[in-house]
Amino acid sequence: MESALPIGVFDSGLGGLTAVNEIRKILPNEDIIYLGDTARVPYGTRSRETILEYAEEDLGFLKSRGVKYVIAACGTVSSVMMSEGGFRDRLCNGVIEPSAAAACKITKNRRIGVIATGTSIKSGSYEKAIKKALPGAEVISKACPMFVPLVENGYIQRDCIPAVKIAEEYLLPLKDAGIDTLILGCTHYPLISGIISDILGEEVSLISSGAEAVRYAKKVLEENGLLNKKSSPGELRLYSTDSAELFEENACRFIDIKDVKVEQIRLEE
Amino acid sequence: MESALPIGVFDSGLGGLTAVNEIRKILPNEDIIYLGDTARVPYGTRSRETILEYAEEDLGFLKSRGVKYVIAACGTVSSVMMSEGGFRDRLCNGVIEPSAAAACKITKNRRIGVIATGTSIKSGSYEKAIKKALPGAEVISKACPMFVPLVENGYIQRDCIPAVKIAEEYLLPLKDAGIDTLILGCTHYPLISGIISDILGEEVSLISSGAEAVRYAKKVLEENGLLNKKSSPGELRLYSTDSAELFEENACRFIDIKDVKVEQIRLEE
Numbered sequence: 001m002e003s004a005l006p007i008g009v010f011d012s013g014l015g016g017l018t019a020v021n022e023i024r025k026i027l028p029n030e031d032i033i034y035l036g037d038t039a040r041v042p043y044g045t046r047s048r049e050t051i052l053e054y055a056e057e058d059l060g061f062l063k064s065r066g067v068k069y070v071i072a073a074c075g076t077v078s079s080v081m082m083s084e085g086g087f088r089d090r091l092c093n094g095v096i097e098p099s100a101a102a103a104c105k106i107t108k109n110r111r112i113g114v115i116a117t118g119t120s121i122k123s124g125s126y127e128k129a130i131k132k133a134l135p136g137a138e139v140i141s142k143a144c145p146m147f148v149p150l151v152e153n154g155y156i157q158r159d160c161i162p163a164v165k166i167a168e169e170y171l172l173p174l175k176d177a178g179i180d181t182l183i184l185g186c187t188h189y190p191l192i193s194g195i196i197s198d199i200l201g202e203e204v205s206l207i208s209s210g211a212e213a214v215r216y217a218k219k220v221l222e223e224n225g226l227l228n229k230k231s232s233p234g235e236l237r238l239y240s241t242d243s244a245e246l247f248e249e250n251a252c253r254f255i256d257i258k259d260v261k262v263e264q265i266r267l268e269e
Numbered sequence: 270m271e272s273a274l275p276i277g278v279f280d281s282g283l284g285g286l287t288a289v290n291e292i293r294k295i296l297p298n299e300d301i302i303y304l305g306d307t308a309r310v311p312y313g314t315r316s317r318e319t320i321l322e323y324a325e326e327d328l329g330f331l332k333s334r335g336v337k338y339v340i341a342a343c344g345t346v347s348s349v350m351m352s353e354g355g356f357r358d359r360l361c362n363g364v365i366e367p368s369a370a371a372a373c374k375i376t377k378n379r380r381i382g383v384i385a386t387g388t389s390i391k392s393g394s395y396e397k398a399i400k401k402a403l404p405g406a407e408v409i410s411k412a413c414p415m416f417v418p419l420v421e422n423g424y425i426q427r428d429c430i431p432a433v434k435i436a437e438e439y440l441l442p443l444k445d446a447g448i449d450t451l452i453l454g455c456t457h458y459p460l461i462s463g464i465i466s467d468i469l470g471e472e473v474s475l476i477s478s479g480a481e482a483v484r485y486a487k488k489v490l491e492e493n494g495l496l497n498k499k500s501s502p503g504e505l506r507l508y509s510t511d512s513a514e515l516f517e518e519n520a521c522r523f524i525d526i527k528d529v530k531v532e533q534i535r536l537e538e
Contacts, residue, residue: 038315039309039315039319040308040309045421045515046307046308046511046512046515047511047512047514047515049512050308050511050512145418145422146418146419146422146424146431149414149415149418150415152314153414153415155415155435161430161431161434162415162430162431162432162434162435163431165430165431165434166431242315242316242319243315243316243318243319245316246314246315246316
């Protein structure tokens with residue numbers, strides 16, 4: 001039964017675990033295989049050619065494990081893939097179109113902000129997807145290269161001065177531009193949504209790209225009769241390309257993984 | 270003539286260029302081949318096994334290009350190699366012993382600080398090298414995982430609040446411990462030596478690990494009759510594992526490379 005197979009999720013590192021949390025919430029009976037390419041994280045500062053190569057290897061691994069669906073829970077991979085014409089497989093989605101669609105539904109003044117990694121912003125993919133979904137929308141984009149290292153090193157408290165100062169530098173121009181909706185275009189960013197909200201004010205709606213990607217996947221799975229029919233809780237398996245111990249040490253910031261074993265794997269080239 | 274061959278230098282990314290600057294200053298007639306593994310930078314947050322694998326590939330590339338000597342201008346690689354018993358090749362050195370020796374020579378109160386990446390500090394290599402060179406020395410070590418992203422994103426000005434705040438968090442405990450000498454154990458750190466000095470005060474001597482590695486290499490080359498005898502200025506060739514364009518964009522922060530071509534290569538596995 002294809003519907004009994006797990007959902008595959010991958011990211012450059014740990015950020016995609018925010019999408020795993022979302023699957024566990026809205027699709028609690030689904031088994032999940034997660035791959036974090038921690039031996040080569042971060043992707044967001046690399047060239048598009050390198051990212052395409054890495055993404056292909058990540059996808060190849062998940063497919064070799066027999067998944068029924070793949071979520072690319074990485075803003076950078078999703079952006080680069082979209083600018084290449086999108087994922088060829090219909091049972092696979094990234095974060096761009098789902099979060100663009102959500103932002104276009106929510107915005108009232110049609111001024112939408114996008115924050116993401118340097119490579120994501122450079123690809124123009126978010127902007128293109130928003131303008132396709134809502135012609136006439138104004139998109140204000142900002143690359144935020146320091147957010148991933150800040151989150152990965154635990155600078156996520158609302159009163160953390162370095163994180164707040166750097167966030168102000170990135171976000172005040174978006175606030176001044178009058179956005180009413182902001183796409184958190186990298187799956188690390190939900191961990192600092194408190195800091196982001198404090199700067200932009202409650203009137204600006206934040207869209208989590210990972211959460212939207214999962215909602216989109218749920219819809220496609222439903223339409224294709226692929227939702228898992230079991231009633232027991234889904235299982236989670238975690239794979240990393242750098243050491244399992246290191247993954248376990250750092251992952252607790254993103255997800256509760258006690259009793260979940262992490263296995264280190266080597267990607268085929 | 271072996272002495273006419275270039276010196277090879279490698280690092281995970283751009284930090285090792287601070288060592289290249291030093292070679293150009295004190296060995297101006299030497300040709301240099303530099304490899305930055307920008308497709309997999311940073312190394313300092315990865316496991317020792319992964320770093321050993323990457324370092325072997327970096328070394329292999331330089332050797333395949335016919336270099337007479339190799340400087341591992343990367344604190345993380347040097348630390349991990351040292352804890353494995355050091356580089357097998359006598360015409361190769363890292364940054365640990367040279368900077369430990371320099372610190373032991375300079376310190377008056379025998380209280381030496383070391384700042385480096387998480388993996389470097391975890392290896393204990395700096396501490397071991399210092400205590401070997403100066404029994405009775407007290408070593409106060411501190412991992413500074415945010416310094417590489419700060420430097421790579423240009424947060425290097427003395428009045429940059431996020432950089433100063435994070436640096437204070439890392440360095441005030443070392444100041445309180447009464448160190449009179451600090452090893453900058455990662456080749457990125459010289460770019461924020463101004464911020465570091467402002468916090469520690471001028472009475473604390475800063476040791477640049479990359480510069481010490483180059484001085485050490487000069488001595489070995491001299492002793493082995495391997496200094497280049499030509500009188501014309503040496504040539505610099507730059508190789509990166511991610512795109513050449515991206516390397517050129519970012520390298521200008523570390524080194525003047527106008528008129529130097531960067532070539533992207535793929536490492537053998």
